[in-house]
Amino acid sequence: MSFFPDCSFGPPARLFAAAALIGVMMAAPASAQSNPDPVVATVNQQPIHLNDLKAAAETLPPQARSMPQQQLYPMLLEQLIDAQALLVEAQKTGLDKDPDVQRLVRMAQERAIESAMLNKLVRPQVTDEAVKARYDQEYAGKPGETEVHARHILVSDEATAKKIIAELKKGGDFAALSKQYSKDPGASQQGGDLGFFKKGDMVPEFADAAFALKDNEVSPTPVKTQFGWHVIQTLEHRTAPQPTFEQARDELRQSMVQAAIQKEVAQARSEVKVEKFNMDGSPAKATDTAEPPPAK
Numbered sequence: 001m002s003f004f005p006d007c008s009f010g011p012p013a014r015l016f017a018a019a020a021l022i023g024v025m026m027a028a029p030a031s032a033q034s035n036p037d038p039v040v041a042t043v044n045q046q047p048i049h050l051n052d053l054k055a056a057a058e059t060l061p062p063q064a065r066s067m068p069q070q071q072l073y074p075m076l077l078e079q080l081i082d083a084q085a086l087l088v089e090a091q092k093t094g095l096d097k098d099p100d101v102q103r104l105v106r107m108a109q110e111r112a113i114e115s116a117m118l119n120k121l122v123r124p125q126v127t128d129e130a131v132k133a134r135y136d137q138e139y140a141g142k143p144g145e146t147e148v149h150a151r152h153i154l155v156s157d158e159a160t161a162k163k164i165i166a167e168l169k170k171g172g173d174f175a176a177l178s179k180q181y182s183k184d185p186g187a188s189q190q191g192g193d194l195g196f197f198k199k200g201d202m203v204p205e206f207a208d209a210a211f212a213l214k215d216n217e218v219s220p221t222p223v224k225t226q227f228g229w230h231v232i233q234t235l236e237h238r239t240a241p242q243p244t245f246e247q248a249r250d251e252l253r254q255s256m257v258q259a260a261i262q263k264e265v266a267q268a269r270s271e272v273k274v275e276k277f278n279m280d281g282s283p284a285k286a287t288d289t290a291e292p293p294p295a296k
Contacts, residue, residue: 041077043084052080122260131253135245138252144240146199150210151192153177153231154184161222161229168218174233183228196238203227210234 039047056076057065064072095101151174155161164177175191187194199207209223213234223230276284 041081043081044088046084048077048080048084053077056080118261118264121264122257125260126253126256131249131256132245134252134256135248139242139245139248142242144242146211147196147238147240148210148213148234149196149236149238150194150213150232150234151175151178151190152184152187152194152206152233153182153192154187154228155181155231156183156228158222158224158229161231164231165218165220165222168231168233174218192233196236196240198240206230206232211237 037049037051040050040053041048053073053076056079057072090096096105153161153164153174155164160181164172164181167177168174175193178187178192179189182192184192199211201207202210203225205223205225209219209230210232211234213219213232215234215236217234219230219232223232278284
């Protein structure tokens with residue numbers, strides 16, 4: 001039984017899950033690669049190495065990885081011993097010769113090789129220096145993005161929204177009306193307050209209306225979005241401060257990793273010939289060629 005039931009010690013199930021592995025590997029100290037790799041246990045004389053524990057730890061969620069090694073590694077070692085014992089039993093029964101099992105093993109091996117290839121290609125592109133250069137390009141010396149502080153009341157129909165606007169014009173209390181009418185329970189508990197947000201944080205109809213209002217102004221007409229009808233009051237406009245490099249570093253790194261993966265996959269795809277077939281095996285009309293589609 002696993003101590004971490006949501007985790008797997010196997011390779012990523014999908015190609016693009018390699019991004020998480022790349023992030024972990026790039027964050028690891030360079031000295032880790034030069035550490036000795038002692039045997040920490042054997043099962044029927046088959047060794048389990050320290051690096052096997054490290055590899056298993058890298059597949060765990062951040063909270064588990066943050067545990068002290070003296071606590072985490074003994075638990076992982078017990079799991080690896082259990083897994084090796086099960087493997088011995090499976091081999092005794094010849095399960096490793098089963099065609100379906102061999103297919104799964106082959107797929108897992110291929111995914112591991114894909115992840116290793118992506119790591120080899122992407123690691124040199126996402127160095128600390130490259131991340132800092134991206135930060136300087138996107139943030140340093142540039143003004144922050146405009147934000148608004150707004151609150152809203154969400155209802156199901158336009159007539160109710162118009163009724164609320166009329167009550168506000170007569171001096172009604174926005175927070176009280178939000179608690180009475182709003183379908184947005186999270187916001188209504190705060191009097192409809194959404195805090196500060198950027199334009200891209202909201203659906204376009206809502207954002208356009210909120211940013212167009214002056215400070216303390218209520219939308220003169222209801223605003224319709226996919227969620228219903230909104231009565232919006234913008235409380236304040238401000239220019240958000242730019243994040244520091246430390247605050248932006250992880251997000252920038254992840255964005256750069258994803259972009260590098262997409263580039264490398266596209267390059268690999270452009271160098272192979274792909275023929276697609278229908279689900280019944282008959283030829284499909286559309287066929288990928290070695291030439292990539294034109295960029296949009």
